[in-house]
Amino acid sequence: MTDATRAVLVLEDGQTFEGRAYGATGETLGEIVFNTGMTGYQETLTDPSYHKQIVVMTAPHIGNTGVNDEDDESRRYWVAGYVVRDPARRPSNWRAQRSLDEDLIAQGVVGISGIDTRQLTRILRTAGVMRAGIFSGDALASDDALLARVRESAQMKGAHLADEVSVTEPYEVPAIGDEVAHVVAVDLGIKSMTPQQMAQRGIRVTVVPSRMPAAEILGMSPDGVFFSNGPGDPGAADATVATLREVLDAKVPFFGICFGNQILGRALGYGTYKLAFGHRGINQPVMDRTTGKVEVTAHNHGFAVDAPLDGESDSPAGYGRVKVSHVCLNDDVVEGLECVDIPAFSVQYHPEAAAGPHDASYLFDRFLDLMKGQHA
Numbered sequence: 185m186t187d188a189t190r191a192v193l194v195l196e197d198g199q200t201f202e203g204r205a206y207g208a209t210g211e212t213l214g215e216i217v218f219n220t221g222m223t224g225y226q227e228t229l230t231d232p233s234y235h236k237q238i239v240v241m242t243a244p245h246i247g248n249t250g251v252n253d254e255d256d257e258s259r260r261y262w263v264a265g266y267v268v269r270d271p272a273r274r275p276s277n278w279r280a281q282r283s284l285d286e287d288l289i290a291q292g293v294v295g296i297s298g299i300d301t302r303q304l305t306r307i308l309r310t311a312g313v314m315r316a317g318i319f320s321g322d323a324l325a326s327d328d329a330l331l332a333r334v335r336e337s338a339q340m341k342g343a344h345l346a347d348e349v350s351v352t353e354p355y356e357v358p359a360i361g362d363e364v365a366h367v368v369a370v371d372l373g374i375k376s377m378t379p380q381q382m383a384q385r386g387i388r389v390t391v392v393p394s395r396m397p398a399a400e401i402l403g404m405s406p407d408g409v410f411f412s413n414g415p416g417d418p419g420a421a422d423a424t425v426a427t428l429r430e431v432l433d434a435k436v437p438f439f440g441i442c443f444g445n446q447i448l449g450r451a452l453g454y455g456t457y458k459l460a461f462g463h464r465g466i467n468q469p470v471m472d473r474t475t476g477k478v479e480v481t482a483h484n485h486g487f488a489v490d491a492p493l494d495g496e497s498d499s500p501a502g503y504g505r506v507k508v509s510h511v512c513l514n515d516d517v518v519e520g521l522e523c524v525d526i527p528a529f530s531v532q533y534h535p536e537a538a539a540g541p542h543d544a545s546y547l548f549d550r551f552l553d554l555m556k557g558q559h560a
């Protein structure tokens with residue numbers, strides 16, 4: 185391989201992988217994580233929760249269906265880097281408008297291909313996720329120099345990132361058909377399918393910046409408030425937790441997804457912790473403990489809420505009784521919270537399902553019911 189096509193992936197623990205430059209060339213640093221989705225790479229690349237993460241795709245062949253203008257989950261690609269085994273040489277799909285390579289280059293995403301992603305995933309599953317770097321072109325240097333670059337890069341633990349991905353100005357997503365409710369959705373890294381799912385149920389959604397004060401949110405007199413998914417460590421999001429407490433105090437119905445679930449957990453007084461390698465994929469089994477039904481669900485989280493699994497516990501922050509409503513059947517991680525005494529609930533996974541199965545879309549109906557119940 186010539187230096188023009190050579191790329192190196194360096195893990196924080198000193199292991200290196202040789203591959204080919206894929207997408208943009210240069211240097212990128214981030215937390216390396218694996219995603220097990222067999223489909224949905226476009227949704228993954230545009231999910232703001234992947235900000236500052238290098239994503240390894242365990243599906244060996246990536247790019248087959250190209251990219252189109254409809255499947256983006258946000259306004260740009262967010263992944264810090266992209267690791268694949270075997271990129272498609274040409275896309276083949278009636279919806280394809282461009283090749284993935286073209287988009288990765290246009291969006292400046294530094295990637296590497298030709299990597300044994302199975303071996304790499306087994307390393308991350310055993311050792312846990314860690315910092316890493318992809319280097320190609322002018323960024324290539326001695327192994328020691330590259331490892332030093334990785335080891336001086338930022339950790340995900342303690343990272344406050346939601347403000348970096350959030351919009352700076354509010355925007356509206358109109359209800360489809362008759363408007364039955366109005367929700368203020370706080371954009372901590374929101375995916376576009378989320379307001380879309382609400383709009384389909386007649387909800388008008390005002391998406392607002394992550395830093396909007398509670399008084400301004402409540403000043404819009406919404407029927408409900410929503411906190412989105414997003415990147416970073418929920419343990420570093422004190423201001424967002426404080427905002428949510430004011431919303432809960434006002435007894436406005438609340439729904440949160442992923443980061444929003446972690447923020448609700450913290451607002452209720454529980455801790456959050458970092459998982460060894462997290463959940464990222466589109467076929468994770470979750471049990472709804474109210475109905476006993478198992479859903480196959482989309483996930484992207486590296487942190488989780490630490491709340492008592494069984495029965496009802498008293499919110500340490502004084503918000504009454506709380507139930508862990510959903511649990512992951514792979515590892516018993518908390519996947520949902522439901523308040524008994526205030527109108528608030530949340531899930532750690534992705535009912536908006538982009539990419540992923542639609543098993544959990546009933547949660548948007550539950551949010552609507554909660555809002556209607558408040559009016560009854």
Ligand SMILES: NC(=O)CC[C@H](N)C(=O)O
Nearest residue numbers: 233413414442443486487
């Ligand atoms: N998708 C998300 O909202 C992720 C939440 C958080 N950044 C985590 O990794 O757990």
